[in-house]
């Protein structure tokens with residue numbers, strides 16, 4: 001047993017479940033390096049019991065079995081304890097003044113006589129109250145953490161529970177623990193179930209069974225499914241709940257009666273009974289109804305686009321007069337010469353490109369899909385030119401900020417994120433709400449969505465709800481890319497339904513095919529190994545097997561070699577298939593940060609969980625925050641850190657000018673370093689150069705679409721490095737159609753819904 005004060009934390013895992021720290025014993029003995037399975041802060045006074053172990057690299061370490069937190073008793077310990085981020089608004093300086101004034105009594109004074117804090121210079125009534133509240137909150141959190149600690153819930157998750165339920169957290173945990181699995185990101189059924197058992201909830205309690213079935217469905221959604229077939233749902237639930245199938249079926253019936261889950265009978269190719277969580281049921285059903293209605297409108301009643309359809313330049317066969325952009329419009333039969341996106345050079349639209357232009361003029365729902373260099377932008381510009389010529393109002397949108405910015409650049413017209421187009425916002429107590437909907441639709445004759453492969457079911461539904469009858473929808477994207485991060489496979493389903501007018505652009509243009517990146521992207525799509533090195537010098541393969549050497553190489557490429565190669569202001573991005581491991585996002589980011597943005601005398605920094613954020617860091621928002629209006633995948637830079645207030649400001653580029661967003665302590669979970677990103681998070685973005693490690697450790701997730709998506713993010717240079725065997729395996733692996741969804745079947749009229757209670 002050893003009692004002492006934590007001198008410093010040397011490593012802390014991101015989820016707060018693992019900390020390595022140095023403890024200075026109170027008995028004056030030598031410093032102890034200890035490992036604990038919980039969060040530990042510098043300055044904390046702890047009593048440790050455990051076993052000594054010898055680590056080959058770090059030497060003797062105390063592997064803690066029990067860590068007991070003691071009230072700090074030294075001046076220094078108290079200052080560190082109070083000033084280390086425990087209470088908002090109390091940094092090291094304020095803490096020092098408080099401790100110097102009240103000495104050992106400070107914690108009691110904060111708790112019992114907070115008014116007296118005003119005796120300290122610089123502390124007014126408000127600040128005193130803030131300190132007392134902060135400390136009370138800390139105590140409540142401490143109680144919650146103590147309760148959860150021996151139930152296998154670490155401080156990281158406990159913190160999240162706290163942020164979700166606030167002062168009610170302990171009550172929720174003790175009375176309705178299954179809410180944790182439903183409402184707290186990162187808490188699974190097993191944890192909620194363990195807590196439930198501790199508080200005396202029976203194993204056959206209907207609440208438990210229903211929570212288990214719902215959890216299985218939501219897990220399915222995490223994997224991209226909007227529904228699960230009956231047998232899979234029952235089987236997974238039986239395994240999770242360790243309950244008989246009859247009990248599970250009973251719970252399913254209860255959930256259907258409560259309208260939390262819906263059942264649907266599907267005929268046709270993928271026939272059977274499927275179950276969806278309410279949210280995806282409504283979204284898919286609503287989306288299908290609206291898409292179907294869209295195609296009917298065009299046949300029966302002309303929408304806003306209808307009456308003008310015969311206007312002059314729209315489809316005049318022989319019109320070759322210059323359009324507003326100096327382009328010549330196409331004849332429907334012969335190839336049309338007009339400007340390329342770069343301007344200047346005349347290009348002749350190919351028949352498939354012409355078909356796309358024509359489809360956009362004729363059909364209410366159009367999908368234009370093609371790989372890099374097939375002329376999506378060229379076609380889109382022509383479509384826009386024609387629509388504008390007819391006086392049509394067109395809205396351009398894309399699922400992410402970066403994709404919207406690119407769309408804006410390539411079309412030279414304003415473009416928005418879909419969230420902004422739909423006026424997404426946070427409504428107190430109700431969460432995300434879109435201000436554009438049936439009764440206040442988007443005012444446009446046509447809406448164009450680029451990078452539409454990234455759109456998930458919920459976003460599609462939100463968009464369709466906001467389209468007025470007759471507003472045409474033009475979806476542009478690359479169907480070979482990874483499907484959306486969220487559940488659904490919207491693009492694939494719409495194509496498969498046969499309801500939309502689908503135009504596939506297949507011809508790759510000379511300029512594009514002279515790019516090693518484009519050529520190799522297509523080789524990957526066709527299942528062939530890419531070249532080791534392209535003659536154009538824009539594609540390299542580096543064979544490296546040792547993970548440590550590989551990680552060093554990634555850093556050296558990012559920091560030194562590529563900036564020289566592509567020029568100083570070129571944007572370089574490391575893309576990796578996984579989160580964990582030395583070559584995952586979590587392993588590479590701190591290494592890259594250490595080299596690109598090392599600590600410095602003027603660089604303030606804050607520590608959060610296992611992460612350090614430093615002034616100047618490149619960071620990414622990792623979930624949608626409608627209050628702050630920052631969305632999953634937005635990348636910005638840390639421009640201000642106030643260690644005293646524990647506030648951090650991140651600046652995000654925005655078409656309307658840079659935008660500063662404030663993050664308070666506790667909200668930093670929503671950020672991660674962005675020197676290395678996962679391939680999924682990079683969807684919709686382009687960079688000058690990308691560096692992609694491909695190693696056997698990533699085999700679980702490596703697949704053709706992932707690799708294709710990663711390499712097509714690069715504009716000027718791709719460096720792949722790793723193990724050729726892993727690369728081969730990735731290219732050979734095609735997932736395709738792996739998601740369970742009902743949109744296509746609904747659009748084909750192959751779904752009959754089971755009516756609750758019917």
Ligand SMILES: Nc1ncnc2c1ncn2[C@@H]1O[C@H](COP(=O)(O)OP(=O)(O)OP(=O)(O)O)[C@@H](O)[C@H]1O
Pocket residue numbers: 340341342347348349350353370371372373374375376377378379509510511512
């Ligand atoms: N019909 C055509 N004749 C000649 N060149 C063409 C034609 N269509 C497109 N191009 C050229 O091919 C190149 C790629 O076109 P574009 O940028 O429109 O494709 P894209 O599908 O949007 O590509 P990416 O997805 O890579 O941005 C451009 O240089 C463009 O000028």
